[in-house]
Amino acid sequence: MITVEGVNHQIGSVRILHDIRTRLPEGRLTALIGPNGAGKSTLMRLIGRLEALQSGRITVAGHDLATTRTGELAKIMAILGQNTAIASRLRVAELVGFGRWPHHKGRPRPQDRDKVSQALEAFALTSLANRFLDEISGGQAQRAHIAMSFAQDTPWLLLDEPLNNLDMAHARGLMTLLSELVRGQGRSVAMVVHEINYAAAWADHVIAMKDGRIMAEGDPDTVLTEAVLSKLYDTPVSVGRHRNRPLVLHHA
Amino acid sequence: MRLLPAAATVVLVILMLASLLIGVAQVDLLAAWRDPYAMLVLMESRLPRTLAVLLTGAALSVAGVVIQSLVRNRFVGPDTSGTAEGAALGLLAITILVPGSPIWLRMIAASASAMVTTALFLAVIRRLPVREVMLVPIAGLVLSGVLGAIVTFVGWQADLMQYVGTWLMTGEFSGVIAGRYELLWIAGLAAALAWFAADRLAILSLGDQVATGLGLSTATVMRLGLTVVAVVTAMVVTTVGMIPFIGLVVPNLVARVMGDNLRASLPVVAVSGALLLLTCDLVARLAVYPFELPVGLILGILGGGIFLWLLHHRPAHG
Ligand SMILES: Nc1ncnc2c1ncn2[C@@H]1O[C@H](COP(=O)(O)OP(=O)(O)O)[C@@H](O)[C@H]1O
């Protein structure tokens, strides 16, 4: 479980997060939704200790972020930030290989190599393994980054808008893979989802944020309602059902 | 591809032999073991010079890779990041404050001061917008210019311009003899240290977010990288004077072919840097034989040309 207690965050004099208090359940796929600028990425970065905590307390699987060494945390959670553009000229396999670094610190063992080839396989990157990152498409590079987090093989996986740049087939493939991780291996995933129907179709738990506050949270059926979503996005939406899950429609 | 390292090694050995043979005094290598004069020339002058060139070329190129990972920008080198001027500033300060100070104290002053000015460069560029790729080298040039002006001013006031000139203006190897180049081994050691941190430096250049996510202490790696760049540059500046371009051009050429997996590429960078500088030194010695041109001049022409070519052939996503 991830617990967030009394977390405030400000940049300069602007309050970005207001007294956030929430729990992300273990062994579930949690989706963070909300309009642009709601503070989803900020909350993700705070949980992933990419940003220093200004107030409050966050624990991940019982480890307090304030007192756990960053190298230790890298074996408990993997985090993929929203902005994955890098200037390095690495091959796909080398980037994915760095996902194993927290475990081997520079001396890869056979099991590390196995995890890397599994990750390459899982994200259909095997044929691109030797290509340079600056010589493949944006979607392929995005998959390489997700594969690196995947290869890190941690109980918790935090992904900020991982579906960016992915076509429909690869987006669906990623969601299938993540829910298989959750249901098959008991791992926990938290992700920021921009396209709400991916949350509707795959998430076990939804946290809706707006203006630096949590507006609603719970299972998809209770959060993804016309009342909550219309207020969340300040725009009228209707919610139907498809295969016994909510289906959000926002056509005029 | 696989033959490349072997080919490079063969070329390096040939150039080393040439470097041992070329000079005003005629020396027969094969006869050296029974000709005391030839042996003297070889051990006191030719071999030290060759080793000095190899160490400088290799260490400066590795330092170039390190500073480029620290700033995440390909268009900087230890000669355009305030490092060399920082070393000169430290040397000036210690010369003025502690006249006749022992060599180890001068080395420490030069390294420490180079570290401070390079850290200043890092602090400056951290505030620049990430997407403006060309602002970073410009900031480096401006900082180097300002620091260089300070060095010149102080050197002028203290009547030490002669030294300042040998540190910053004309890096060259004609003065190298046994007993006057050995500090460069420290530069070589510092460069070797970078190889042990190769993975960490490669991860650092993926950005703070990725590095922290992988459990890396970015501050520690930064400090280590700074130390490598500062020590290498300080040793080169004090021993033979700053050599331009090599720390900029060699990392770029190697990255183009091999990419940025530093564990694999750093040895290639070191060999290529040694090779390039030795070639330039040989040209400098032969172009107007029996006189010599400063090697920095040859490198300036060659390196400037390569750099322009790099600017026009950037990989698609910079
Ligand atoms: N570096 C920054 N400086 C000032 N404001 C920022 C900065 N980064 C983010 N913000 C602001 O913080 C708020 C939350 O941003 P973010 O967490 O990225 O939102 P989300 O991911 O939900 O779109 C936004 O209003 C944004 O403008």
Ligand SMILES: [Mg+2]
């Ligand atoms: Mg965001």
